Amino acid sequence: MPPRPRPLDPDDGPLQAFAYELRCLRQAAGNPTYRALAGTAGFSATTLSDAAGGVRRPTLDVTLAYVGACGGDVKLWEKRWYALDRRLAGSAGADVRARQSGVQAALTVSEVIEPTEADAENHAPVVDTFRKPGFEPEPVDGEEPGAPHRRLWRSRAWLPAMAVALVLVLTGLLVGLKRGSGDTHTVSGSGCPAAPAGGTTFQGLTYSGSTRVRSSASRSAPVIDQIPPGCTVQFVGFCIGDAELDVTGGTPDVRWFKLGSGGLVSSAVVHGNPPWELRPDRCPGEFPAPSSISLAVAPRPADPETVELRASGSYLGIVGFAGYFSDSGQAVPVPRWHQLGLIGVGADGFVLPWRIAKPTADQSPIQLVAVACLGGDGPTDVLDALTLPPATPTQARPLSLGEGDRSTAERTACRYPS
Known part of the structure; x- marks a missing residue:
């Protein structure tokens, strides 16, 4: 034992x-x-x-x-x-x-x-x-x-270890050559995919027991390879596919990362994201990118201090909500963007109950946005905005945001929740 x-x-x-x-x-x-x-x-x-x-x-x-x-x-x-x-x-x-x-x-x-x-x-x-x-x-x-x-250099005990290590290295090389001859992409001797010769766009770290590489952006697609944990994998782009639950963040994710060979790995099981400004690419089994979104505010009769933020639109998979207001209790109120929620579609669609922030004495009308997200830290430019007075939150009006506010609101709404 x-x-x-x-x-x-x-x-x-x-x-x-x-x-x-x-x-x-x-x-x-x-x-x-x-x-x-x-x-x-x-x-x-x-x-x-x-x-x-x-x-x-x-x-x-x-x-x-x-x-x-x-x-x-x-x-x-x-x-x-x-x-x-x-x-x-x-x-x-x-x-x-x-x-x-x-x-x-x-x-x-x-x-x-x-x-x-x-x-x-x-x-x-x-x-x-x-x-x-x-x-x-x-x-x-x-x-x-x-x-x-015992330190290896202090005794001759390193000799058997060195012999075993040499055997393992040679075995790994043979396995790598074997896999590279028939699989869909070349795998290095350590089991980690080799970087594609044509360059990469971003990278991620595998951490689960075995990261599955599939033939298309679908949970039911055939597994064409598996990557061990601890591999820094180079990706050439990403596309939109089946939603997966991020196993560490607990949030949905519809991004699938593209290997140089054409295989796909779900973003939900890899640490690392594409640059936020990078746009989706084409891939087998892809879903269309979000194209429109509309935000509405509805009352909740059972709780007057809570409203329902409702989003609808075309090809939505994940929606992030954010609000621009001052934190209560501040000596000098300074408004900023706050994330209110990052959710996938439910039985009633994209609905987020929100308890209205307690207004300060000089509280301006609250600005709200709903953003089509691809996952944590995966914003898109598909956004709808409203402004509403704290005292009468259901009397919302359309809002047009400037470029700087729009970018900040998108990234806040779609970030990984704290």
């Missing part, structure tokens, strides 16, 4: 708390061996083991690969990694002074960002077995408990 991990106390500091949470995530995933995780993550067992060791901060790529291989919330862990980075950079001097006085401040992940439901599920079955004094990197699978970490 695999050796017990070396003791790690999350109260020792933010780095140890981060590593502790990584261990908990692995345990919640069924405690797979690091060698098993390495086959999915694309990093060595030693690298993954060190990531959860609490000695040094793992890189972002290693962290996301570790979390993705364990089935965790990659978007959440990306935020946690950046929070840890800021914490370590900002508290270096304070930590030295704290250790000198015998006191060390600890930071738990919950202090950085609220956990999601998926994250809570990952932590539910965790049993605390690590709260013991001292910590060291976790042992790689097969290493004896308590065995010291």
Whole structure:
């Protein structure tokens, strides 16, 4: 059976708390061996083991690969990694002074960002077995408990490892050559698609257990290839297809990213977006681009302080709503654009209940927009705008926005919700 991990106390500091949470995530995933995780993550067992060791901060790529291989919330862990980075950079001097006085401040992940439901599920079955004094990197699978970490250049132990690595490299090259001879696009020895020779438009990072490449922009289209997590994939454009739910943002997305070979990957399972000004291209199974949208405001008799924002139009898949008003409670009210919602079509169409912002003493009429979106951070220039007085919100009038306001409103309405 695999050796017990070396003791790690999350109260020792933010780095140890981060590593502790990584261990908990692995345990919640069924405690797979690091060698098993390495086959999915694309990093060595030693690298993954060190990531959860609490000695040094793992890189972002290693962290996301570790979390993705364990089935965790990659978007959440990306935020946690950046929070840890800021914490370590900002508290270096304070930590030295704290250790000198015998006191060390600890930071738990919950202090950085609220956990999601998926994250809570990952932590539910965790049993605390690590709260013991001292910590060291976790042992790689097969290493004896308590065995010291040996550097390869300090002994001849590197010889078998080098031989195994050479075999793996040669095997990978042979597999890559085999796949390249019959598949729809060339795959590098690591399993990641090679960049097309003709250049690319943007790139994205795969993070799920296996990212499916389909023949057309449809969830039911044949799978022609699969890409492992941790690959930086180059794309030549995107088109509009079936709506997919973004597995990390929880928002719908109709963009499908185009590989140089002609295969398509849903935007919902890739970290990275096209430049916001890039327009959709043609592809098999494509849907027409949104061409019109109309915004209306309707009362809700059961709640006088709430109205329904209703959008309709041609070829709409996702609609974002935004409003321009001052935040209540500000000493000096400054109006700005606020995102009100990003939704896909429901049983009643595109309907968003909105509780009207409490007006300030000098509140001007509120400006509202409905924008046809392609997904998070995927605005289009298909927009409708209204202006309405806060006291009588159903008496809305058409509004024409200037170019600057229009661009800001589009990007605000279609951004990933906070």
